[in-house]
Amino acid sequence: MPELPEVETVARGLAARVTGDVIESVWLGDKPQPLKSPAEEIVSALERSRIAAVRRAGKHIVFDLEQNGSEPRQWVVHLGMTGRLLVSRPEAEVAKHTHAIARLKSGREIRFVDPRRFGRLAVSPAFAAAGAEPLDISLEDFATKFHKSKAPIKSALLNQKLLSGVGNIYADEALFRARVRPRRRACTLTRVELRRLYVALQKVLNEAITAGGTTVSDYVGSDGSEGMFQFALRAYQRHGERCLRCRKTKIKRIVLGGRGTHYCPCCQK
DNA sequence: ACTATGTCCTGCGAGC
DNA sequence: TGCTCGCAGGACATAG
Secondary structure, rough: OOOHHHHHHHHHHHHHHHOOOEEEEEEOOOOOOEEEOHHHHHHHHOOOOEEEEEEEOOOOOEEEEEOOOOOOOEEEEOOOOOEEEEEEEEOOOOOOOOOEEEEEOOOOOOEOOOOOOOOOEEEEEOOOOOEEOOOOOOOHHHHHHHHHOOOHHHHHHHHHEEEEEOOOOHHHHHHHHOOOOOOOEHHHHHHHHHHHHHHHHHHHHHHHHOOOOOOOOOOOOOOOOOOOHHHHOOOOOOOOOOOOOOOOOEEEEEEEEOOEEEEEEOOOO
């Protein structure tokens, strides 16, 4: 599923390919829309706008738009579980579950495809993600945030109001690397453990960005290519397999907060 | 004010 | 082999 590294990969791919292009027209599907803003508002904000930049904020992709005679606006896309933003040639077959198409002056199209429809489209004058960026936050702020939470540390990592961009895969991977058990209440983590978690989280996110993200089922970059980080996972979806650290205990799978959670009962305390 | 749980949605894989 | 059923989970609503 698209988390910070996958969204970063998509945003970079889009930025490289559509920055400076102009959206000439927009098509929105008719089904119950995966929209957060009214359809007319999205269409009027996008049409005749120049894409000044594309970037990531948390798990959101933000297109900075410039339109003559209007205040700068932003087109905000959340990919949900199965969302894809693809740059396509207009003659390319329109995939099933395509919910939006932005036709560009260059002749290409940005297509939003999302089978499960957990994704969302919105426009905003000044979008800001709720929580802090995990790659920008200081160790001190990180420690303070989690020291105040009574939730299990894994649930706290997934809470987008604390940190923006961490999802199920990288929460499990960071906790594995930091040797912290997912069920531990966040406030019980020692200073040393919080530091290990902070370092592990940044490391795993950066490594995954370098690998172009993790493709478990649906995720692809804006050019349709799959990520490579699924081959570097140490905990996520490895239940029943031997732990790569202690080499003897089998990775366990539990359900925590309704999410599949993977950890080594021997290494993670 | 905080945490916990249910809901949305479709494709796929386990199991009979 | 072919079918049914339940699981997968990000964000938000609602319940506790």
